Amino acid sequence: MADYDVPEITGEDGIVDVPALQPDAMKSHGPWVSKPEFQDAMHFPTDFNMPEDVSAYGNTDTLVENWKERALDKMADLKGRYRSLQVFLDICVKCGACTDKCHYYLGTTDPKNMPVARQDLLRKVYRRYFTFAGKFFGKMGMPGFVGAAELDEDVVKDWYNYYHQCSQCRRCSVFCPYGIDTAEISMAAREILDHIGMGQKYCTEIMGKLNKIGNNLGLPEAALADTLEGLEEDIYDETGVEVKLPLDKKGAEILLITPSADFFAEPHVDGLMGYAKVFHELGLDWTLSSYASEGANFGMFIGSYENMRKISLRIRKAAQDLGVKRIVFGECGHAWRVAYSFLNTLAGPFDFLDQNYPIPQHVLEITEPALAAGKLNIDKSKNDDMVLTFHDSCNIARGSRMGAKPGGQFDIPRNVIRAVCNNFVDMPADTIHDATFCCGGGGGILTDDLMDIRIKGAQPRMEALKHVTDKHQVTHMAAICAICKSQFTKVVPYYGFSMDMIVSVHQLVSNAIFLTGQLTEEEIEAKEAAEEAEWAAAREKAAAEKAAKESEEAEKETSDK
Amino acid sequence: MQMTIGVIYAVLFWAATLVLVLGVANKIRIYAKVPAPLKIPTTPAPVTQGGVVIRMMQEVFLFKSLFRSDKLLWALGFLFHYAMLLIVIRHFRYVQEPIWGFVQFMQPFGKYAGFLFIIGLLGLLARRLFIDRVRYISAPSDIAMLLLLIMIGISGLLMSFVSHTDIVMVKAFFRGLITFDWQPLPTDGLLLLHLGLVAILMLIFPISKLLHAPGIFFSPTRNQVDNPREKRHVAPWAEELEKQNKMFLDELD
Ligand code: SF4
Ligand code: SF4
Numbered sequence: 001m002a003d004y005d006v007p008e009i010t011g012e013d014g015i016v017d018v019p020a021l022q023p024d025a026m027k028s029h030g031p032w033v034s035k036p037e038f039q040d041a042m043h044f045p046t047d048f049n050m051p052e053d054v055s056a057y058g059n060t061d062t063l064v065e066n067w068k069e070r071a072l073d074k075m076a077d078l079k080g081r082y083r084s085l086q087v088f089l090d091i092c093v094k095c096g097a098c099t100d101k102c103h104y105y106l107g108t109t110d111p112k113n114m115p116v117a118r119q120d121l122l123r124k125v126y127r128r129y130f131t132f133a134g135k136f137f138g139k140m141g142m143p144g145f146v147g148a149a150e151l152d153e154d155v156v157k158d159w160y161n162y163y164h165q166c167s168q169c170r171r172c173s174v175f176c177p178y179g180i181d182t183a184e185i186s187m188a189a190r191e192i193l194d195h196i197g198m199g200q201k202y203c204t205e206i207m208g209k210l211n212k213i214g215n216n217l218g219l220p221e222a223a224l225a226d227t228l229e230g231l232e233e234d235i236y237d238e239t240g241v242e243v244k245l246p247l248d249k250k251g252a253e254i255l256l257i258t259p260s261a262d263f264f265a266e267p268h269v270d271g272l273m274g275y276a277k278v279f280h281e282l283g284l285d286w287t288l289s290s291y292a293s294e295g296a297n298f299g300m301f302i303g304s305y306e307n308m309r310k311i312s313l314r315i316r317k318a319a320q321d322l323g324v325k326r327i328v329f330g331e332c333g334h335a336w337r338v339a340y341s342f343l344n345t346l347a348g349p350f351d352f353l354d355q356n357y358p359i360p361q362h363v364l365e366i367t368e369p370a371l372a373a374g375k376l377n378i379d380k381s382k383n384d385d386m387v388l389t390f391h392d393s394c395n396i397a398r399g400s401r402m403g404a405k406p407g408g409q410f411d412i413p414r415n416v417i418r419a420v421c422n423n424f425v426d427m428p429a430d431t432i433h434d435a436t437f438c439c440g441g442g443g444g445i446l447t448d449d450l451m452d453i454r455i456k457g458a459q460p461r462m463e464a465l466k467h468v469t470d471k472h473q474v475t476h477m478a479a480i481c482a483i484c485k486s487q488f489t490k491v492v493p494y495y496g497f498s499m500d501m502i503v504s505v506h507q508l509v510s511n512a513i514f515l516t517g518q519l520t521e522e523e524i525e526a527k528e529a530a531e532e533a534e535w536a537a538a539r540e541k542a543a544a545e546k547a548a549k550e551s552e553e554a555e556k557e558t559s560d561k
Numbered sequence: 562m563q564m565t566i567g568v569i570y571a572v573l574f575w576a577a578t579l580v581l582v583l584g585v586a587n588k589i590r591i592y593a594k595v596p597a598p599l600k601i602p603t604t605p606a607p608v609t610q611g612g613v614v615i616r617m618m619q620e621v622f623l624f625k626s627l628f629r630s631d632k633l634l635w636a637l638g639f640l641f642h643y644a645m646l647l648i649v650i651r652h653f654r655y656v657q658e659p660i661w662g663f664v665q666f667m668q669p670f671g672k673y674a675g676f677l678f679i680i681g682l683l684g685l686l687a688r689r690l691f692i693d694r695v696r697y698i699s700a701p702s703d704i705a706m707l708l709l710l711i712m713i714g715i716s717g718l719l720m721s722f723v724s725h726t727d728i729v730m731v732k733a734f735f736r737g738l739i740t741f742d743w744q745p746l747p748t749d750g751l752l753l754l755h756l757g758l759v760a761i762l763m764l765i766f767p768i769s770k771l772l773h774a775p776g777i778f779f780s781p782t783r784n785q786v787d788n789p790r791e792k793r794h795v796a797p798w799a800e801e802l803e804k805q806n807k808m809f810l811d812e813l814d
Binding site for chain 1: 588591592595596597598599600601603604605606607608620624626627629630631634638688692693694695697698699700701702703765768769770772773776777779780781782783787789790793794795796798799802808809810811
């Protein structure tokens, strides 16, 4: 583990005390900037050059010609297309209610990570160039009187740095008296940055892969097919049941869209096997698509409606090409927000799908009712080696819903965990449900060049986790988001936890489910022993034959002589 | 002299009213015109329009989200806003003839609400000065706005309780404003200060954060129904992409 300044956690009440300000604590050049070739694929301007050295990234060396004018033009364009941006820039009263609500502020103490201060980085420019008060006091040489400021390179540096220290988790918007959502401001700021030569490498590079190959990993069809076959074998070895993970199966009823991390990362892949077992057991005819083999949609992170739509349309096309009747999403937070809240807008109308099911549907919306109806054979004791808690993913908690009732996104995953595990404890109330803290890696932050902010931003969640591990013997934390799972497995060791403590919710289902025709552990052992014996016998036979042949040859040789 | 002052203040109030009404109307027009292209209610959110009305009412009248986030700020804000409401109701008596029974009834409450108004504002000011996070995000104009309100309150209270002005003349002046009829105004320093500050408040309303009052009704995170799966929601500019079968806005005809 590389050396980082890791905040201390106590586990006392599970809540991080609000720290005093330390200006510029997180001042930096920000994440790696995106090359012109990546920007080109996203339809962003490319008239800039890359700096030689990484340390110059984010230092405005990459700004395009006339960047100031183009930034202001983009701002004008966006505030004319997004009511959220226009209204939020105007109505903040600087009450400060949001100032202690952001995990990045709590973890870093940098005042520019207070939601309102983060908004102000953009708002002060809006005030200066688009409002009477800002123009008036700007002309008098005192724009600061009304919270306005000139747009210069230092402002752009702050934009690039601090808008990449926001995971667009929307916690601030829950607590703001007007619902001002800093995520909306962050997205707009990143869209502006993309138009002046300061895109972020991580997001645009990944979207480029998706547009070319179909998923964020750049995993081609053949490799995906191999991986799925391997998983089928794993399930067979473990259960003796042939559970399929079909790929590009025409005419299947369900198209499953899941984050590509589910295909290889731990513990994501255990979740994927869980969905497969549930579908198998319920007799659902399903398939994955190689063309749309990605649930995540990074277009949201960079605030690009156009790119987000382009990615979403792949799902529509895959559903049409395969002739499916339903679309179901796997465990992923941002994916589910885009799917639940935006997919119908971006890629609808889905009149060609079966209207008797929600479009799209979350896999938990299938598993939970099936468990409640007793359609799955469950042995809870299989999870008795764990005491679980559950991390509400920010984008699911505050940007989507599951089931018919508001708040279903909190109850449904918990119902599933309780149905398959005997031991479950929630973390403190101020850190769950819609007050949940982001894992620290959401919204385009999950990249190695932002490790420092990722570790510090995890502090509020780690503090709450420490509380339940210390006081309630919790051993594992379940999550339903690919980013949360990846972020936590990487970051929890810095706080003294083991990375194995992070589990997928469907992994718990997978552990506890007993498939029709599944062999018991003894049977599997017996089967393995029998197989082993068969092998041994075959080996012996082969050896005996070989020996016989050799002695025959030897005899022949002697007789020849 | 009283006539000259009356004319000056009449012009000032007409102008301030015009700026306030047109300015706010213009902002409301913009907020209504700019589309919300995506469904972004902060969830859990109501699934019906009726539910949204209830959610909005809870925010507007009870400051529900603020209550969750900061109890002290909620208390101060609640005190200040409701005191102001009582004070405004009380002031109807200076333009109405005959005065409604309700306004009559509210008179004593409105009168003493002035003290709560000041207490609330002083509390808000103290937060800005003494809490480091709030100090950091305060621009000078944020402090100036509190001082403006405090001075309006103090000058008003002084007239109510210490040095009364010629209220009959004041009332004639304001009734005259409504009928575009010049009327004299007492040349009383306190009164002129009070009225001048109120006019300033009206003038800055549409160009400042005071827009939070109309703005909250347009906040998409609070005013949207949570029904994106059931009902397709598309902004006109996004629909154009579909119609012309294009991926990017700059490819549109
Ligand atoms: S809570 Fe809302 S209004 Fe208050 S400072 Fe934060 S963003 Fe502004
Ligand atoms: S959206 Fe989340 S990360 Fe961004 S400012 Fe708000 S609380 Fe912080």
